[in-house]
Amino acid sequence: MLNQTQECALLIIDMQNDFVLPGSSAKIAGAKATIPVIQKVLNSFRKANLPVFHAVREYRADGSDIELTRLENFLEKSKMLVPGTYGCEIVGELQPVPGEYRIVKNRYSAFFMTELDLILRRLGIEHIVICGTQYPSCVRATIFDALSYNYFVTMIIDGCSAQTSEIGESNIRDIKDLGVECLTGSEFIKRLNAK
Amino acid sequence: MLNQTQECALLIIDMQNDFVLPGSSAKIAGAKATIPVIQKVLNSFRKANLPVFHAVREYRADGSDIELTRLENFLEKSKMLVPGTYGCEIVGELQPVPGEYRIVKNRYSAFFMTELDLILRRLGIEHIVICGTQYPSCVRATIFDALSYNYFVTMIIDGCSAQTSEIGESNIRDIKDLGVECLTGSEFIKRLNAK
Numbered sequence: 001m002l003n004q005t006q007e008c009a010l011l012i013i014d015m016q017n018d019f020v021l022p023g024s025s026a027k028i029a030g031a032k033a034t035i036p037v038i039q040k041v042l043n044s045f046r047k048a049n050l051p052v053f054h055a056v057r058e059y060r061a062d063g064s065d066i067e068l069t070r071l072e073n074f075l076e077k078s079k080m081l082v083p084g085t086y087g088c089e090i091v092g093e094l095q096p097v098p099g100e101y102r103i104v105k106n107r108y109s110a111f112f113m114t115e116l117d118l119i120l121r122r123l124g125i126e127h128i129v130i131c132g133t134q135y136p137s138c139v140r141a142t143i144f145d146a147l148s149y150n151y152f153v154t155m156i157i158d159g160c161s162a163q164t165s166e167i168g169e170s171n172i173r174d175i176k177d178l179g180v181e182c183l184t185g186s187e188f189i190k191r192l193n194a195k
Numbered sequence: 196m197l198n199q200t201q202e203c204a205l206l207i208i209d210m211q212n213d214f215v216l217p218g219s220s221a222k223i224a225g226a227k228a229t230i231p232v233i234q235k236v237l238n239s240f241r242k243a244n245l246p247v248f249h250a251v252r253e254y255r256a257d258g259s260d261i262e263l264t265r266l267e268n269f270l271e272k273s274k275m276l277v278p279g280t281y282g283c284e285i286v287g288e289l290q291p292v293p294g295e296y297r298i299v300k301n302r303y304s305a306f307f308m309t310e311l312d313l314i315l316r317r318l319g320i321e322h323i324v325i326c327g328t329q330y331p332s333c334v335r336a337t338i339f340d341a342l343s344y345n346y347f348v349t350m351i352i353d354g355c356s357a358q359t360s361e362i363g364e365s366n367i368r369d370i371k372d373l374g375v376e377c378l379t380g381s382e383f384i385k386r387l388n389a390k
Contacts, residue, residue, distance in 0.1 A: 068345050069374025107343040136369035141339040144332075148302040150263050170365035174331035179264025 008154070009051040009125045012038060013110060013132025013139055015094050016056055018080045018087035020133070025078040030161030030168065031133040035093050037159040037185040038131045042094060044189045051123055052100040054090055055110035055132070055142070057081045065106045108141035117149055127152040129188065131159035135171035143175055154181040156188055203349070204246040204320040207233060208305060208327025208334055210289050211251055213275045213282035215328070220273040225356030225363065226328040230288050232354040232380040233326045237289060239384045246318055247295040249285055250305035250327070250337070252276045260301045303336035312344055322347040324383065326354035330366035338370055349376040351383055 015038065018024045020031040045052050059066045061082045063075050074080070081088045096102055103116050110116050120128070128151045132139060139160050146153045155175060162168040176182050183191075210233065213219045215226040240247050254261045256277045258270050269275070276283050291297055298311050305311050315323070323346045327334060334355050341348045350370060357363040371377050378386075 067342055067374070068347065069342060108339050109343070112340075112343050137339075137373060140335070141343075144303050144336040144339065145307075147262055147264060148304070148307050148336075152263070167365075167369065170362075171369070174362065174366070178332060179262070 007050065007123075007125055008127035008129050009053060009120060009123065010041065010045045010129050010131070011053045011055060011110060011116075011142070012042065012094060013055045013130065013142060014057050014134070015054075015091050015132055016081065016087065017089055017091055018085075019057075020091050021087075024080070024087060026080045028134045028161055029163045030165070034131070034133070034159050034161045035091060037156065039093055040189060041129070041131055041156055041159055041185045044192050045129075046097070048192060051125065052096070053103055053110075053116065053119075054094070054096050054100060055103045055105055055114075055116070055138075056088070056090060057106070057138075058083050058088060058104050059106065067107065108138045109145045110138070110142045111145035111149065112141070120151070125151075127154070129154045129156065131156045131185075133161045135160055135162040135168050135175075140171060140175065143178065143180055147178060147180070152181075154183055154188060156185050157182050158184050202245065202318075202320055203322035203324050204248060204315060204318065205236065205240045205324050205326070206248045206250060206305060206311075206337070207237065207289060208250045208325065208337060209252050209329070210249075210286050210327050211276060211282065212284055212286055213280075214252075215286050216282075219275070219282060221275045223329045223356055224358045225360070229326070229328070229354050229356045230286060232351065234288055235384060236324070236326055236351055236354055236380045239387050240324075241292070243387060246320065247291070248298055248305075248311065248314075249289070249291050249295060250298045250300055250309075250311070250333075251283070251285060252301070252333075253278050253283060253299050254301065262302065303333045304340045305333070305337045306340035306344065307336070315346070320346075322349070324349045324351065326351045326380075328356045330355055330357040330363050335366060335370065338373065338375055342373060342375070347376075349378055349383060351380050352377050353379050 018026045059081050213221045254276050
């Protein structure tokens with residue numbers, strides 16, 4: 001396969017406290033359980049000296065940059081992902097280290113009006129490995145754009161999450177059909193180490 | 196609801212012979228059955244003198260603009276959606292009439308590197324009504340971008356299609372969760388007529 005010979009980058013999506021921790025308003029039920037898998041994949045990229053991108057969601061406290069579909073709830077019920085709050089921070093286990101890229105996004109796709117594609121091109125990356133949350137929205141929208149920009153995509157199936165396993169499985173089915181390689185974290189690490 | 200007071204536009208996605216007709220290589224099994232529903236919705240927009248957009252997929256015959264995931268099959272097995280071929284044409288029942296917009300796209304989303312958003316803004320449209328094929332790829336990717344650009348979205352559930360009803364249903368579940376209004380063609384037409 002073409003992508004086995006290419007330099008790849010890791011993209012971790014939205015693993016922030018507000019999405020991951022128990023009790024947070026925007027909690028994705030399956031997200032916490034993926035942390036150990038993502039840690040292992042992240043460590044394999046660090047050891048191989050390959051680029052790592054952390055895509056994070058941020059919303060201004062006045063709601064001016066949130067999706068319209070979330071605006072009312074955000075203003076009237078519970079704010080989330082506001083810079084400077086604990087909820088907006090990346091979970092402790094997956095904190096970026098110097099040299100890694102933090103990409104701020106206001107929408108589903110990590111490519112939508114961000115500098116992600118510009119940096120990937122500058123680095124000569126043609127293959128993106130995706131972990132994070134959640135399957136039906138940010139993971140999937142990012143994959144649509146990654147394919148649209150001609151990247152090869154590997155999705156780490158046990159490193160991505162959803163509210164239920166049923167939602168996860170139907171999204172994996174659709175994403176496989178798009179031509180995305182779907183591997184477990186262990187399968188991916190084995191391959192990376194064999195290169 | 197806010198969107199009931201706004202001007203809306205109809206966006207019909209990829210209802211081309213290669214995706215719809217029996218025997219075509221890229222056939223979406225559920226697409227043909229949606230034609231009568233889309234026709235009724237289309238007629239309601241025409242009667243109300245509201246804008247209609249036909250998004251179509253086109254690929255150059257040399258494969259230079261096709262998704263990488265489809266390139267090998269396209270070059271070595273069967274070409275599809277090449278301008279000038281019958282397969283690339285919009286199905287007879289849904290042919291555009293003068294004054295309607297034809298948007299050519301090379302990727303999943305009708306917004307990705309097309310003039311769709313520019314024209315919608317010029318027309319002052321804030322609400323998009325979506326029909327077409329297929330649920331897990333072009334319909335869904337277009338909806339992600341429509342929400343990202345702050346449009347209100349109504350999806351006509353019996354005017355969109357997939358290879359199986361199971362795929363359709365799991366996508367409707369996820370798309371509803373994004374905050375998209377999901378109506379049947381009849382429900383939508385009744386509301387439009389009541390305005």
